[in-house]
Amino acid sequence: MPIRLSPRLAAIVTALPLQPHLRVLEIGCGPGATAREVASRLTTGHILAIDRSATAIAQARAAAAEEIGSGRMSVRHVSAEDFVLQPHEEPYDLVFAIRVGALDGRHPEAGRQAMQRIAVATTANARLFIDGGDPLRELVIPVR
Numbered sequence: 001m002p003i004r005l006s007p008r009l010a011a012i013v014t015a016l017p018l019q020p021h022l023r024v025l026e027i028g029c030g031p032g033a034t035a036r037e038v039a040s041r042l043t044t045g046h047i048l049a050i051d052r053s054a055t056a057i058a059q060a061r062a063a064a065a066e067e068i069g070s071g072r073m074s075v076r077h078v079s080a081e082d083f084v085l086q087p088h089e090e091p092y093d094l095v096f097a098i099r100v101g102a103l104d105g106r107h108p109e110a111g112r113q114a115m116q117r118i119a120v121a122t123t124a125n126a127r128l129f130i131d132g133g134d135p136l137r138e139l140v141i142p143v144r
Contacts, residue, residue, distance in 0.1 A: 003036045011135045013037050021045045027080045027097040032060025039073040046072055052079040081113035085121050092122050096129045103130050119144045
């Protein structure tokens with residue numbers, strides 16, 4: 001099934017510093033269209049798409065059967081502020097979030113918790129991008 005992204009989301013994916021081998025974390029994936037597009041650009045890499053909504057994760061899982069089956073994508077029902085790496089899960093190189101209140105300043109306490117979780121779940125040189133720039137802006141991941 002072809003991926004249909006709005007021009008805004010297509011610009012965001014194009015702006016991400018993707019490399020075919022990266023481990024990518026999308027926070028707030030919704031129905032998963034953006035994660036599927038990222039997965040299409042990965043060869044040996046992987047994207048984990050998370051969302052606090054069980055409904056969104058169910059939609060993403062259904063739409064991304066091919067990407068999940070290929071091993072390039074997985075989904076998980078969890079909020080950013082509760083996210084932790086599972087046993088034997090490698091840290092992430094790139095994190096992005098679109099319209100996520102915990103990271104765009106709308107929910108500061110959740111944002112502090114989410115940033116701590118991101119710091120623990122990422123590599124030393126990882127980068128974090130959110131919407132609100134042209135089209136993205138980069139946030140500094142705190143040192144663990």
